[in-house]
Amino acid sequence: MNAHDRPLRVALLGCGVVGTEVARRLTRDADELAQRVGAPLELVGIAVRNLDTPRDLDVPAELFTDDAAALVRRGDLDIVVEVVGGIEPAGDLIRAALEHGASVVTANKALLADQGADLFEAADKAQRDLSFEAAIAGAIPIVRPLRESLAGDRIRRVLGIVNGTTNYILDQMTTLGQTFDEALAEAQRLGYAEADPTADVEGHDAAAKAALLAGLAFHTHLTLDDVHCEGITSVTADAVQSAAEMGSVVKLLAICEQIDTPDGPAVGARVHPAMVPLSHPLASVRGAYNAVFVESEAAGELMFYGPGAGGAPTASAVLGDIVSAARNRASDVFGPGETSHADVRLLPIGSAHTQYHLVIEVDDRAGVLAIIAQEFARFGVSIKTLRQEGLGSDARLIIVTHEAEDASLAATVEILRGLEVVRDVSSVMRVEGGS
Structure with a gap:
């Protein structure tokens, strides 16, 4: 058996909505994924909090474990997929996986916005991939376009609708005339909003994504604390009506920009509600959809649009990262990591x-x-x-x-x-x- 025929061993941390869909796709589409990678992918472990929880997943029971720390330290893993969320133990688990020779795929924007510099340093030291396409805009490919496709261009500005919950709420207020409370209740009923929607409606989720987008676009490391953040709880029906009267809609935007100042270039990242003219492509983004609008020097204006959350869309982005990391493992190489060479000062x-x-x-x-x-x-x-x-x-x-x-x-x-x-x-x- 040559190196390309050896099964690449994958472990999964978390088996919620996204994790279940990733596991299902890894097993159901095993033959097709093997063709795309050039080597078989073998799911060898799934770490969960409770082994007794019923799961709609056709995999051997012996794959499940409640000892995630032992799983990532096995030493025979090629790829670890982290979809448990939160800061800890996710951060320690990712560091341990990298130290024990595995590349890592994560959808954890909060963790990367908090500990990204440390985690990317660990990945670089281990010469392994740390991939996070699913962390910013669900199924929408934006990490690779910014990191690779536009690597030879100069990004001027990135505007994003990167939280489906808030976009749904504002869209309901615009199209149906609902109040914020009415739209939030409907979003919760449909499963677009959590029982505790604070992270979404106060802008924290979008701010974590803005930190990642700014880092990708401007090659300088930002944390969540570097992003100015305002949510949508203060958006009133009168404000939505005023926007309509001036030919605009209200959107929660993540805005990342690099500006030339007398003291040199500076990077700013902010999240807040804004009126967007109907003539702008972002104004047409409806419901729980996401979009990222990129303004660059050579390519001009580009927009990436699609579902920003949900089990299947997010799993699509995770699987894309798994395939990419697996190809690199099969070839014994690793892809580009965080580029923070610019080290540009922050714009208040x-x-x-x-x-x-x-x-x-x-x-x-x-x-x-x-x-x-x-x-x-x-x-x-x-x-x-x-x-x-x-x-x-x-x-x-x-x-x-x-x-x-x-x-x-x-x-x-x-x-x-x-x-x-x-x-x-x-x-x-x-x-x-x-x-």
Whole structure:
């Protein structure tokens, strides 16, 4: 038997929705996967928390173990697939797998955003692959395009809808006029949202993915703490209606960009709700789907679109990584790891530039517009459009700015809220993807 005929031994950590689908595909499609890899793939172990849990999976019972630590330290594994999630013990299990000679495939964005530098260093030291296509946008291929296909290009900006739960909620609010609470309840009923949706609706899930996207695009390591994060819990029906009136929709965006500053290039990553013009491709991303929009110097504008979660879509990305890692193991090579050679400084959120949409509740009397405009001018924020709605106690100004610095806009809003003629600044939302 030559090296290419030797079965490549695969162990699976976790057997939930995604893990079950991966195990099913490994066994059901064994012959086809062997043809694609050039060697058979043999599932030799599945680590689970509870051996007594019933599972809809036709594999030998002896493959299951509740000792994940012993499984990854066997020393005869070629690939370990981690789909247990969480920070620990997943981090220690991945490090142990690499140290004992296995390449690793993971879907764990939170772990990579927290410990990515350490894990990639361990993979490089072990000369093994650490692959994570499923960690960012489910079935959508984005890691390999950024890491390999666009390796000769210069990425300027990445905008992503990378959380299906929040996109579904905002889409329901837009198309059906539901409140946030109504849309969230429907998302939970359909299984798009967890019983505790905090990680999704507060933006933490998208922020972890933004850290990974920024690292891939700009070759510098970011952690979750480096990403400015705002969720969608404060998005109101009025804000969604205001977006519609200006030909836009509200989306939760992960935005990664590299900007030239007087002190050299800087990288920023942020997650927040934004109004997106209907003319932008991201505006058409509906329901629980995801999309990543890439702006590059040579290739121009590219969009990657598809299902961002679910057992089968995520398993598709995991299987792709398994095939790639298996090919490398069969050839005794390993692929590209993390590229953090640029080591570019971080751009604070206050230095980011974008447009803004504001709703300002004001007194309905002469001179108010001049007072408001003066404060915008004082902080160098240029007004693009302004209109007044309502009369008397319902009077309000709807303002859209030209592109402005985030810190300048924040300072303007703080002053506005203290003015005698302003009852409230009831909404401030960024506008992205426009001209």
